[in-house]
Amino acid sequence: MKDSGRLESTLDILALHGTDKKPLDQVVHGYFKTRRYIGAKDRQAISATVYGVMRHRASCDWWALERGLSPLLMNAYDAGRIRLLAYLWLFEKVARDKIGILFSGEKYAPEKLSDKECSIFEKLPDLKTLPPWVEGEYPEWLFPLLKRRFGENLKKEIQAFLEQASLDLRVNTLKGTREEALKSLEQTGLVVAPTQLSPWGLRIKGRENITQTKAFQDGLVEVQDEGSQLIVNLMDVQPAQTVLDLCAGAGGKTLALAALLQNKGRVVATDTAAWRLKRTKERLKRAGAFNVELREINGVNDKWLKRQKERFDRVLVDAPCSGSGTWRRNPDQKWNIKREDIQELSELQTTLLEGAAQFVKPGGILVYATCSLLCEENEDVVYAFLEKHPNFILIPCGLGGAPFLSLSPLQNGTDGFFAAKFERAPHPPLAPHVATSPTRREVIKTTSPLVGEVAPKGRVRGITK
Numbered sequence: 001m002k003d004s005g006r007l008e009s010t011l012d013i014l015a016l017h018g019t020d021k022k023p024l025d026q027v028v029h030g031y032f033k034t035r036r037y038i039g040a041k042d043r044q045a046i047s048a049t050v051y052g053v054m055r056h057r058a059s060c061d062w063w064a065l066e067r068g069l070s071p072l073l074m075n076a077y078d079a080g081r082i083r084l085l086a087y088l089w090l091f092e093k094v095a096r097d098k099i100g101i102l103f104s105g106e107k108y109a110p111e112k113l114s115d116k117e118c119s120i121f122e123k124l125p126d127l128k129t130l131p132p133w134v135e136g137e138y139p140e141w142l143f144p145l146l147k148r149r150f151g152e153n154l155k156k157e158i159q160a161f162l163e164q165a166s167l168d169l170r171v172n173t174l175k176g177t178r179e180e181a182l183k184s185l186e187q188t189g190l191v192v193a194p195t196q197l198s199p200w201g202l203r204i205k206g207r208e209n210i211t212q213t214k215a216f217q218d219g220l221v222e223v224q225d226e227g228s229q230l231i232v233n234l235m236d237v238q239p240a241q242t243v244l245d246l247c248a249g250a251g252g253k254t255l256a257l258a259a260l261l262q263n264k265g266r267v268v269a270t271d272t273a274a275w276r277l278k279r280t281k282e283r284l285k286r287a288g289a290f291n292v293e294l295r296e297i298n299g300v301n302d303k304w305l306k307r308q309k310e311r312f313d314r315v316l317v318d319a320p321c322s323g324s325g326t327w328r329r330n331p332d333q334k335w336n337i338k339r340e341d342i343q344e345l346s347e348l349q350t351t352l353l354e355g356a357a358q359f360v361k362p363g364g365i366l367v368y369a370t371c372s373l374l375c376e377e378n379e380d381v382v383y384a385f386l387e388k389h390p391n392f393i394l395i396p397c398g399l400g401g402a403p404f405l406s407l408s409p410l411q412n413g414t415d416g417f418f419a420a421k422f423e424r425a426p427h428p429p430l431a432p433h434v435a436t437s438p439t440r441r442e443v444i445k446t447t448s449p450l451v452g453e454v455a456p457k458g459r460v461r462g463i464t465k
Contacts, residue, residue, distance in 0.1 A: 001042040005108040008110050009038070013050050014084065015077040016030075018079060024050070025330065028050060049087075052091060053083050054331040055162055057335060058136075059086070062130070067122065068116075068119070085117060086120055089120055136158035137158075138158065138334050146374075157408055159410075160409035165328035166413065169222065169223060171202060171220065172287050175218065175287070178199070178202065181215050181220050182202060188215075190213070191206070195226045197412065198233070200259075222252065222256075228371075230407070230419075232257060243266070243268070245269045246359075247271060247319055250276050270296070270302075272296070280294060308359050313361055314366075315357075320349070325370070326371050349368075354388065361424065362425065364423070366392065366422040366423075367419060368419065370419075371417055373408070378404070393423045405417065405418065405420075406418055
């Protein structure tokens, strides 16, 4: 396929995404699935350009607006065309004459450039004049929320989200060791290294298709970001325990929990979508995990769940969220969420966390996790929960002893993740008025590099006056 043909396919995908509003990865997959004639190298090149345009959409739109072109007011195809032209000019540094040749209007090539479109190719902008949300490639309304999270380090933190994410694997200890998995993958020619933080993780250099490897097909490895693996580690599961994965999704953390239990004990994985649980079932079979029960529920007030009060040693709430921590992999997500969505998500997350608390045994562990960067979905939810549930104690679980596990590409080389860990009091707490109680409420200041705010009052283990 010629370069002009690749660009025409790029425009088709951008138009489909703008029209269907489906996740970009689904649009790309569906496009190639119906066009088997497009070879592997062409698919790779087209995908790289599509994701490049999406990663730099804010800059492309800003540059176009400076020239009197507004992609937001155009149909999906024309908007994609303007953004692609700006991307090629600003970020791929393709010469104006070459772009004109590529957009020739000939068979399999994009239509010729209009005079208005040619205004895109004026002098490059002075990057010092860019607003922070353009420089960081995100919607303007997110600026105060991200500023609250990252403070003065916002620019560096967000720039890291513009890089391509690594391909991380979790070794399935039901099938073998990390050393065995590493050796198996290296024999296929892959460049592999152990992850720095997760004891079960491997990191693949480059964007390789590992699904065709023996290690993957035999269930020895699963694709899972290192940060996601660390959240599972917080559960501190022990053999013969009963574990609830309340929002199991496609089952990545469910599989990891089953492996930690070594097929002993019991993992109950619940979700409101049957199709996600079906996918989990297939993954469990490949992994050789037989201690998992899958259940479709209709929320935390599900009839079956109501009968499970204080039944579980460990409960994980991997809550639905904005997905802002996955912007490296899903750059389109930042453009699919709105300010009002954050409030709705926060309310849902609070409902899930409060509902999950009833399923934890006295002395048991509750972990709340998101792949969001935003305090509104993370700390705010946690502190609201602590205010209402004095029988739960916040256990510091972050790197370096911070109250929360807060991960980012810049700081940790992972996706953006947040997690809080609670222990349910083994006995009813003393009356709030008893000032000498070792679990009295305290004002804490977090020490995480991602959080610099004074937290509202809450019970925190190890913090006393």
